[in-house]
Amino acid sequence: MKNKxxxxxxxxxxxxxxxxFYKGLNQSNxxxxxxxxxxxxxxxxxxxxxxxxxxSKNIFNQNKYYLLNxxxxxxxxxxxxxxxxxxxxxxxxxxxxxxxYKDNFKNAKKFLDELGNPYTKILVDxxxxxxxxxxxxxxxxxxLIYKNDIVRKFIxxxxxxxxxxxxxxxx
Amino acid sequence: xxxxxxxxxSLVIGLTISLPxxxxxxxxxRDNKILDYKIIxxxxxxxxxxxxxxxxxxxxxxxxxxxxxxxxxxxxxxxxLFYKISGTWGNHEGSLLLWLLVLNxxxxxxxxxxxxxxxxxxxxxxxxxxxxxxxFFIFLLDxxxxxxxxxxxxxxxxxxxxxxQDPALAIHPPVLYLGYVGxxxxxxxxxxxxxxxxVSKIWALHIKKWVLISWVFLTLGxxxxxxxxxxxxxxxxxxxxxxxxxxxxxxxxxxxxxxxCILVLEKRSTLTSWxxxxxxxxFTLSMCGTFLVRSGILNxxxxxxxxxxRGLFILTFLFILIFISLFVFFVFHKTDKKSLISFSLVxxxxxxxxxxxxxxxxxxxxLIGTIYPIFLDVISSEKISVxxxxxxxxMIPFLVPFLIFMAIGPQLRWIKSRLRGKIYLITLFIIxxxxxxxxxxxxxxxxxxxxxxxxxxxxxxxxxxxxFFSKEFKNISQNLSHFGFSLLILSILFNNLFSNEIITNLxxxxxxNNEKFQIVFKNLEKSEEKNYxxxxxxxxxxxxxxxxxxVPELRVYNQPNIVTSEADIKTSLLxxxxxxxxxxxxxxxxxxxxxxxxxxxxxxxxxxxxxxGGILSLFNRxxx
Numbered sequence: 066m067k068n069k070x071x072x073x074x075x076x077x078x079x080x081x082x083x084x085x086f087y088k089g090l091n092q093s094n095x096x097x098x099x100x101x102x103x104x105x106x107x108x109x110x111x112x113x114x115x116x117x118x119x120x121s122k123n124i125f126n127q128n129k130y131y132l133l134n135x136x137x138x139x140x141x142x143x144x145x146x147x148x149x150x151x152x153x154x155x156x157x158x159x160x161x162x163x164x165x166y167k168d169n170f171k172n173a174k175k176f177l178d179e180l181g182n183p184y185t186k187i188l189v190d191x192x193x194x195x196x197x198x199x200x201x202x203x204x205x206x207x208x209l210i211y212k213n214d215i216v217r218k219f220i221x222x223x224x225x226x227x228x229x230x231x232x233x234x235x236x
Numbered sequence: 237x238x239x240x241x242x243x244x245x246s247l248v249i250g251l252t253i254s255l256p257x258x259x260x261x262x263x264x265x266r267d268n269k270i271l272d273y274k275i276i277x278x279x280x281x282x283x284x285x286x287x288x289x290x291x292x293x294x295x296x297x298x299x300x301x302x303x304x305x306x307x308x309x310x311x312x313x314x315x316x317l318f319y320k321i322s323g324t325w326g327n328h329e330g331s332l333l334l335w336l337l338v339l340n341x342x343x344x345x346x347x348x349x350x351x352x353x354x355x356x357x358x359x360x361x362x363x364x365x366x367x368x369x370x371x372f373f374i375f376l377l378d379x380x381x382x383x384x385x386x387x388x389x390x391x392x393x394x395x396x397x398x399x400x401q402d403p404a405l406a407i408h409p410p411v412l413y414l415g416y417v418g419x420x421x422x423x424x425x426x427x428x429x430x431x432x433x434x435v436s437k438i439w440a441l442h443i444k445k446w447v448l449i450s451w452v453f454l455t456l457g458x459x460x461x462x463x464x465x466x467x468x469x470x471x472x473x474x475x476x477x478x479x480x481x482x483x484x485x486x487x488x489x490x491x492x493x494x495x496x497c498i499l500v501l502e503k504r505s506t507l508t509s510w511x512x513x514x515x516x517x518x519f520t521l522s523m524c525g526t527f528l529v530r531s532g533i534l535n536x537x538x539x540x541x542x543x544x545x546r547g548l549f550i551l552t553f554l555f556i557l558i559f560i561s562l563f564v565f566f567v568f569h570k571t572d573k574k575s576l577i578s579f580s581l582v583x584x585x586x587x588x589x590x591x592x593x594x595x596x597x598x599x600x601x602x603l604i605g606t607i608y609p610i611f612l613d614v615i616s617s618e619k620i621s622v623x624x625x626x627x628x629x630x631m632i633p634f635l636v637p638f639l640i641f642m643a644i645g646p647q648l649r650w651i652k653s654r655l656r657g658k659i660y661l662i663t664l665f666i667i668x669x670x671x672x673x674x675x676x677x678x679x680x681x682x683x684x685x686x687x688x689x690x691x692x693x694x695x696x697x698x699x700x701x702x703x704f705f706s707k708e709f710k711n712i713s714q715n716l717s718h719f720g721f722s723l724l725i726l727s728i729l730f731n732n733l734f735s736n737e738i739i740t741n742l743x744x745x746x747x748x749n750n751e752k753f754q755i756v757f758k759n760l761e762k763s764e765e766k767n768y769x770x771x772x773x774x775x776x777x778x779x780x781x782x783x784x785x786x787v788p789e790l791r792v793y794n795q796p797n798i799v800t801s802e803a804d805i806k807t808s809l810l811x812x813x814x815x816x817x818x819x820x821x822x823x824x825x826x827x828x829x830x831x832x833x834x835x836x837x838x839x840x841x842x843x844x845x846x847x848x849g850g851i852l853s854l855f856n857r858x859x860x
Contacts (some may be wrong), residue, residue, distance in 0.1 A: 072566040083555050086527070088614045090547045139819070141799070216805070 087132040113187035138176035142222035154183035243292025244383040250285035289604040305384035312395035322406030338417040364424035383810040389463035412457030418450025423519035440502040483525035543642040587645030639692040643699040668694035696722035717849030723842035753779035812836035
């Protein structure tokens, strides 16, 4: 009798563990912190080539989609996603804005000369604070922006599925 | 192409061989007095088929047959031959095939080495083991087939992750697997023995060999993994309490405890419940490890295939095995006639029992630290990660009594012992504590705990050294392992207390000065190797008149495109000098990390000693 009770208890314990593990399996273990930044904050920033100050109001001012891409010449995955950005830049429905993250001018320019420039504007985020204000956690990261709202955020290098998703949204 | 075909079909035929094995086993279980030779023959055929399949995969890797998906995903033509071969088990599918191979190998050896044992016990062990084998066959064929085709055939493979291209890591999985899978024999054997009420002295003597074999392999496997982490990951540590490391540590703790229980069973015919539960636990923990690692439920430095379907299969399979064993245990197991009351307070078995409880405690700490984050995530979707401080805080204080009992236990006799003539135990204790007092004296923090801790480790150290001489090598294997353990704890403690680290940014020609030493960055050289480009930094360390040259490397692999940092380590008996360099965004500068780690080599040596004790005991019959 006592044995049966113990058997029952232990079995239910293991069944409990089974369900915990089972639920755990179906949960993504990719840790993506939820960003509280819903729309583009107001900031002024220096542009890359012209070295002029520009206000964020004047960047995302048209009635179209923008893709803000945070990149750096020292970032290997950025190199991987670069051809996809170049492809996307042929699409006139969207404007790609680059944000050069903690980089130096010489290397960044070499990077663009070598691989091509998909950006209509490039902003310089020398110390990384602008990216943090946007809610970025690393490089590369891309934000799809419409009317100053962050519609969608892509952490990590863009891949074909993400590009397709972007093209679907902007149509 | 042809090798994949052969591999796949021999795997399918291999599975069907389980049918005749089942058939003849059940037939033989009822009637004949002696074991039917057909069972052994069919087990051998199954082994050969799995071996063929495994060799098929190895050959596909050697010839870089990219029509095979596994090869495509994990190999590349420019890879050296050695890593092409080790790539076979460096991935999910291949490693499961290896696992299956070892399962078959072990049951075959079990059959041919257990001739003197009761026939029914042998048959039942084969049957239980076949359940595991079939589970793995189905898993392989169903959701992780190593012989999947890709069409059109790619010209080039994706390459093996460069951080896995290391000699220690090439042999780490097979060795660890021998340990894990060895526990499967113990598992099926203990289920068979429990069902037949055969858990006895004779059985203990026989299963002890298998426990020792898997224990030795598990110890060496953990050691290799740890050496790899130290040399390759470039973090300067050897144990990070990473979930995947913990997963190999847990079966080791259970197995070590099991081994000591089996000694008691052999001498005193008691602790049968301990033996049964621990055997089941060890195997369950090994399987649970496979589940946690392969399903991707855990986040760790070890990135493996992440596939919930696979996870679900292992999970279901694991719990079926758990329920079978629970059923067997509760239905067939009869509790010991001798209760614990017959244990005298001062005896070998009592001290073994006490330390077993400590081991169980350590095991629980590691278990909770490893899987509690999963529970919390599922129940409250809160993400936490459990780091070294948790393990250190909970485990270190308990090491003190553990070490003391470990020193005293072997000095006592079985059944009942007297303390007369054991004054040396007290003398040595006083010596160790005072010795440790003088060592730790100059430290400003954690004075008390360090004195006691080093004192008790020294105590075990002295007592075991004394034993080498006083017992005239009578109990050499036990002595060696315990001595190794004391050395391990001492090396780890000194390593932690007296490590020194410097992190700085330097460019070529610059130097870093410190009151103790000077680091000079002399030169940087670029050269091209077969599958990577390397940047070598030439450093000179000047310390108290001595000059050491160290050459850390940065490697840029071509397939896949990954940068790894190779540490350069100068090892001496007293300390390791460890230097790594990394790129900083600013091109000219490199991030330099220089560490002095005392007694590093002794950590490896002591683990080798521990396992060597196990090996000796394997060859040293009836004298453990």
